[in-house]
Amino acid sequence: MTMPSTQTIPTSTIKEDLIRHEDVVHEVYTDSLGYKTSGIGHREYVLEVGEAVSMEYIMDNFNDDLREATEAANNLIQLDEHPDNVQRVLVNMAFNLGENGLSKFTRMLDAVEENNYQRAADEMKQSVWYGQVKGRAVELEQLMRNH
Numbered sequence: 001m002t003m004p005s006t007q008t009i010p011t012s013t014i015k016e017d018l019i020r021h022e023d024v025v026h027e028v029y030t031d032s033l034g035y036k037t038s039g040i041g042h043r044e045y046v047l048e049v050g051e052a053v054s055m056e057y058i059m060d061n062f063n064d065d066l067r068e069a070t071e072a073a074n075n076l077i078q079l080d081e082h083p084d085n086v087q088r089v090l091v092n093m094a095f096n097l098g099e100n101g102l103s104k105f106t107r108m109l110d111a112v113e114e115n116n117y118q119r120a121a122d123e124m125k126q127s128v129w130y131g132q133v134k135g136r137a138v139e140l141e142q143l144m145r146n147h
Contacts, residue, residue, distance in 0.1 A: 009070060010084045014091050018066065021092065021136045027052050041065070041095065065095060072099030077112055083147040086117060089124075089140045096133065105129075121145040 022041035028051045031037040036044040038051075039058035042065055047053065073079055073094040079087045090112070094102045103109075108123035121144040124130055130137040 009079055009087050009091070011066070011070075013084070014070075014088050015062075015066065017088060017092055017139075018062075018095055021096075021133075021139075024058060026055075026058070066091075069095035072102065075099060076103055076109055082112060082115070083117075085143040085147045086112060086120075089144045092136075092140055093129075096136070097129070117144050117147045 019040055024040055025038060028036055028038045028044050028047045028049050030049055036047070036049055038044045038047065038053045038061070040062045042058070042061040070079070070091050073087075073090040076094075076099065077090055079090065082090075090102070093105070105123065105127065108120045108127075111117070111120035111123055121141045124137065124141045124144060130141070
């Protein structure tokens with residue numbers, strides 16, 4: 001059994017994961033759910049679809065969104081009590097779904113609390129979300145499974 005990480009949350013790795021999963025878009029667009037979005041998966045409330053955004057704007061929003069996602073995941077699970085890969089998964093899911101969305105994964109979160117990462121991965125795989133985000137979900141499920 002892998003021991004939980006004693007390090008801080010692996011922020012640089014999580015950033016790399018999120019940039020790969022969300023991509024970097026330099027204009028406001030409508031996402032698959034109909035929300036105005038810009039940059040790296042940032043829900044846009046200020047600008048209009050088609051407006052260009054600078055890299056500085058993108059990174060400022062990304063850093064704020066990542067901080068919020070980390071706090072959201074930590075509100076549900078004490079992140080530093082779990083291995084780095086588990087932390088990566090939970091923060092990534094919080095970034096994608098928000099705290100409210102992630103909180104609905106009750107069986108997965110219960111399994112994480114019990115350090116049963118195989119069951120947590122199984123619960124991820126059985127969710128509607130898994131089919132919606134496809135490659136991202138497969139990668140995150142494997143990170144959870146191979147914590």
